[in-house]
Amino acid sequence: MLQLLIDTSGPYTMAAVADEGKLLGECTVQGRPAARVHELIRLLLMAVKTPIEAIDLIAVTVGPGSWTGLNIGVTAAKVLAQVRKCPVVTVSALDALVAVHHWDRGQTWAICKAGRGKANYSLYARGPALPGLESGITEFGALRDRLLQDVDPMVLEYGQTFRPDLSRLPAVNYACRERLPVEGMILAARAAAPLHLEEVLALTPDYLQPALAEQDAQTV
Amino acid sequence: MLILGIDTSCDDTSAGVVDSGHTVRSNVIASQYAAHARFGGIVPMIAAREHTQRISYIIQSALDDAQIGFGDLDAVAVAHHQGLLLSLVVGVSAAKSVALACDIPLIGMHHLEGHIYSNLMGRQHELPFPFLCLTVAGGHTLLLKVTAHSRYELLGFTRDDAAGEVFDKLARTLGLGFPGGPAVEKLAAEGNPQAYEFPRPLINQPNFEFSFSGLKTAVIQAVERDPQANAADVCASFQQAVIDLLVTKTIRVAKAHGLTRIALAGGVALNGPLRVALQRECEALNYRMFVPPRDLCMDNGAMMAGAGYFLYRLRGGDPLTIEARANAPLGQLGIRYRPESKYN
Ligand SMILES: Nc1ncnc2c1ncn2[C@@H]1O[C@H](COP(=O)(O)OP(=O)(O)OP(=O)(O)O)[C@@H](O)[C@H]1O
Ligand SMILES: [Fe+2]
Numbered sequence: 001m002l003q004l005l006i007d008t009s010g011p012y013t014m015a016a017v018a019d020e021g022k023l024l025g026e027c028t029v030q031g032r033p034a035a036r037v038h039e040l041i042r043l044l045l046m047a048v049k050t051p052i053e054a055i056d057l058i059a060v061t062v063g064p065g066s067w068t069g070l071n072i073g074v075t076a077a078k079v080l081a082q083v084r085k086c087p088v089v090t091v092s093a094l095d096a097l098v099a100v101h102h103w104d105r106g107q108t109w110a111i112c113k114a115g116r117g118k119a120n121y122s123l124y125a126r127g128p129a130l131p132g133l134e135s136g137i138t139e140f141g142a143l144r145d146r147l148l149q150d151v152d153p154m155v156l157e158y159g160q161t162f163r164p165d166l167s168r169l170p171a172v173n174y175a176c177r178e179r180l181p182v183e184g185m186i187l188a189a190r191a192a193a194p195l196h197l198e199e200v201l202a203l204t205p206d207y208l209q210p211a212l213a214e215q216d217a218q219t220v
Numbered sequence: 221m222l223i224l225g226i227d228t229s230c231d232d233t234s235a236g237v238v239d240s241g242h243t244v245r246s247n248v249i250a251s252q253y254a255a256h257a258r259f260g261g262i263v264p265m266i267a268a269r270e271h272t273q274r275i276s277y278i279i280q281s282a283l284d285d286a287q288i289g290f291g292d293l294d295a296v297a298v299a300h301h302q303g304l305l306l307s308l309v310v311g312v313s314a315a316k317s318v319a320l321a322c323d324i325p326l327i328g329m330h331h332l333e334g335h336i337y338s339n340l341m342g343r344q345h346e347l348p349f350p351f352l353c354l355t356v357a358g359g360h361t362l363l364l365k366v367t368a369h370s371r372y373e374l375l376g377f378t379r380d381d382a383a384g385e386v387f388d389k390l391a392r393t394l395g396l397g398f399p400g401g402p403a404v405e406k407l408a409a410e411g412n413p414q415a416y417e418f419p420r421p422l423i424n425q426p427n428f429e430f431s432f433s434g435l436k437t438a439v440i441q442a443v444e445r446d447p448q449a450n451a452a453d454v455c456a457s458f459q460q461a462v463i464d465l466l467v468t469k470t471i472r473v474a475k476a477h478g479l480t481r482i483a484l485a486g487g488v489a490l491n492g493p494l495r496v497a498l499q500r501e502c503e504a505l506n507y508r509m510f511v512p513p514r515d516l517c518m519d520n521g522a523m524m525a526g527a528g529y530f531l532y533r534l535r536g537g538d539p540l541t542i543e544a545r546a547n548a549p550l551g552q553l554g555i556r557y558r559p560e561s562k563y564n
Contacts, residue, residue, distance in 0.1 A: 034309045038316040038540040052321055067265055068306055071272045072313045079317035082276050083290045201276040204269060219261025220304065 004041065004055045004080075005189065007180050008033035008073030009065025009093045010159050015040040016182045017048050017055075021190055024048045026182050033069045037076055055086060059189035061180065062090040063207025064112040064120035064137075065159065070205040078203045087194035088203065094122040096180045097156050098129045099187035106152035107133075111143065113160050119143050120207060130191045137207075140165065221294045223532075224282065224318060225525025226275075228311030229303025229331045230358070231262045233274045236522030237286035237293075241529030242342045246285030247515050247522035250274050253398060260392050264306045271310035279314065282521060290322050295537065297528025300328040301548035302359070308544035316540050325537030327528040330550050331519075336366065337527035338516035339483040347510055352479040354470045354498075357486030358384035358399075361430050361466075362557055363473050366483075369534050372551045375473050376428030383462055384488045386436045390458055393443050394451050404455045405491055411456030416442060418461040420468075428473045435461055463497045471501050483510040489517045 002024075007014040013033040016026040025048040027040045045052055060077035063070050081088045094110035101108065108124040114137050121143055122135035144165055147153055155169060157176040166174060195203065222245070227234045236247035252270045256262050283289060298315035300308060312328070319326035336353050352375070355362045361383045363376030381389075384401060391400025396407065418438050421431040439458045443449055474482055482502060488494065495511055502509040516523050535552075547562040549555055556563065 032543075034312065035541050035543045037313075038320050042320060042540060052323075067268065068309060071268045071306070072309050075272050075275055075310050075313040076317050078276050079279070079314045080321050082280070083318060083321035201280065202273065203276075204273040219256070219259050219263055 001056050002050065002054055003057045003059055003186075003189065005059045005182065005185050006037065006041070006073050006077050007061040007093070007185060008037055008069040008076075009061040009063055010069070010178065010180060012179045013037050013040060014180065014182065015044045016185070017044060017050060018186050021186055023182060023186065024050075028179070033072045037073060052080075052084065055084060057087055057089060057194060059089045059091055059185065061093050061096065061185070062205045063093060064114060065093055065207070070207070074203060074205045078200050081200050082197070085197065087196065088200045089189045089192040089194050090203070090206065091185055091188045091192060092122065092135070092206075093158055093180055094120070094135070095130055095132065095188040095191070096184035097158055097177055098122070098124050098132075099184035100181045101129075101154065101156060101175075102127055103154035106154065107150055108154040108156060109147045109150070110156045110158065111162065112158040113162065117141070119162070130188065221529060222288060222292055223525040223528050224279070224293050224296045225334075225521040225523065225528055226279070226296070226298045226311045226315050227331065227334060227519050227521050227524050228271045228275065228307050229299045230307060230519060231256060231267050232519045233271050233278050234519060234521040235278045235282035236520060236525050237282050237288065238341065238522050238525035238529065241340070241526050242344065244341065244522045244526075245288070246282045247520050248278050248281045248285060249518065249520050250278055257398060260398065262304070264304045267304060268306035268310055271307055275310060275314045279318070290318065293318070293322055293324055295325040295327055295528065295532055296322075297327040297329060297524045297532070299331040299334060299524050300542055300544045302331040303546065305544055305546045308546070312542070312544050320540060325532060326540065326542070327532050328538045328542040329524060329527055329531060330548060332360065332362075332550055333370065333527045333531065334523035335485040336364070336483075337530060338512035338523040339485055339510050340530070341512070341516065341523070341526040347481060347483065350479060351481035351483055351510075352470070352474050352477070353483045353485055354466065355485045356383050356466060356488040358382060358388065360486065360557070361432070363428060363470060365477060365479065369530050370552045372553065372555050374555050374557055375477065376430065376469060377557045378430040378432060380431055380433040381436055383430070383432055383466065384486070386432045386462070387488070389436055390439055390455070393440050394454070401487060401491065404459060405493070407452050408455035408459040408493070411450065411452030411454070413456040413460035415450065415453035416457035418442075418457055420461050420465050423465055423468055428469055430465060430469060432462070432465070435465075459491070459493060463494050466494060467497050467501055470498065471505070474507065480507045481510065482507055485512065485517070487518050490514060
């Protein structure tokens with residue numbers, strides 16, 4: 001079962017190939033997913049000597065993360081899947097982050113800036129973390145109050161850091177990651193159910209809620 | 221040679237299949253009017269998400285209508301230059317996936333080349349080079365001399381607003397909804413084009429430049445000053461002013477450059493009275509006028525597929541690393557028709 005993994009949610013653009021959960025190859029570059037993601041996939045497939053016809057499943061990050069990046073990555077994945085008629089699994093960037101982080105002292109909070117004082121978050125029970133207990137988007141202030149009241153939580157941030165607002169949190173309880181770990185993505189993808197072709201055709205990044213764009217809707 | 225063309229440069233998600241630059245096998249356009257209507261304009265972030273949601277369906281419909289599968293495609297063409305960046309990237313990503321998965325050439329193009337080539341599709345021999353092309357749409361008002369494939373000389377352009385933009389602005393002010401062009405044209409049909417004497421900026425200047433901002437201000441003021449104003453008369457008088465401006469300058473350029481074939485392109489080319497007025501002038505001078513079929517005037521994927529065929533024969537395909545750009549020079553000679561700062 002050969003899997004192509006695509007992530008364009010953050011500051012890095014990643015493509016990887018895995019076989020039954022085992023990593024066969026990975027290409028990651030900083031930035032500019034629009035220019036690079038397809039070329040990365042092409043080079044990677046060449047490097048692991050796998051024709052695109054051999055891919056059985058495509059996994060793609062559907063957020064949270066960059067609005068532009070997610071549109072590019074999800075479109076890339078769904079159209080590849082459409083042509084190849086192969087299923088897609090969608091992966092939460094926060095799940096991918098948490099999947100490789102072992103914290104058994106309390107709950108884990110994975111968070112990511114959503115702009116305008118809001119944050120995306122997912123909450124996970126003390127290991128094994130996946131699947132999460134709850135997730136959503138909320139005012140950062142309210143989220144901070146909740147997680148600071150938690151008993152010995154782990155706070156994992158994706159992308160830009162809220163650290164100054166979390167300064168009451170001991171350093172050991174906090175980490176920020178700019179890059180999604182490919183192993184985490186593989187684990188998160190294995191935990192998700194594949195979408196059928198009809199669902200693939202309709203796929204839109206989960207985290208891109210129209211309401212978010214409407215808040216500062218600027219027309220042209 | 222079967223080419224799939226994709227255009228997501230603004231608010232329409234579109235794909236079409238064209239055979240060897242001439243025969244339109246399918247042309248599917250999904251507008252996003254509903255998603256943007258309550259904002260009175262296009263919201264780029266929403267446009268991007270809508271494109272992502274629809275792009276696969278639109279491509280599938282284009283293939284189904286053409287009664288072909290992905291395996292029958294010989295190349296994929298996409299508008300990657302000119303438009304809303306957030307929108308362009310979606311079509312480009314889709315086109316690259318088709319190219320990669322089908323192992324066929326990718327052809328990246330300037331959106332305006334699609335509009336221009338919609339005149340050559342199906343009638344290449346009827347419309348030989350050189351010809352004059354009045355490209356008039358939501359973001360452009362250009363007079364181009366088309367001397368060969370993808371070779372343009374910039375003969376005239378607008379100093380400020382594009383003609384289509386002013387149609388949209390007037391429609392918004394009158395509460396006619398979006399897009400404005402068709403609504404203004406419809407209402408204008410019931411009005412008197414002589415009711416208001418709106419300015420026709422630069423019309424008597426012996427240059428080839430357009431300016432629509434003075435006209436825009438005058439029309440909007442007329443509506444705001446007199447809320448009882450007869451909207452049909454305003455629209456008719458406004459439309460007449462735009463037509464006078466476009467036709468006068470176009471004919472002046474054609475005469476000055478000895479061009480006897482005039483093509484019309486872009487969304488405003490859908491305007492019936494404009495077509496009639498330009499046709500009348502052309503007949504009087506024994507010039508020939510060309511207008512694309514209606515489906516090829518608005519933003520659409522078939523025009524990209526048609527243009528893609530000619531550009532592919534001219535310069536081959538592009539690597540998977542091509543990037544979307546909101547503003548980019550046009551054609552092989554890199555024509556620049558916007559302030560220099562826009563190209564950075
Ligand atoms: N019947 C009509 N009369 C006048 N204008 C019209 C008519 N139909 C459409 N338009 C105008 O055409 C424009 C849309 O054309 P088009 O979709 O080609 O523009 P665009 O792609 O947004 O911009 P551009 O092609 O310049 O980058 C709108 O401004 C619209 O109001
Ligand atoms: Fe256009």
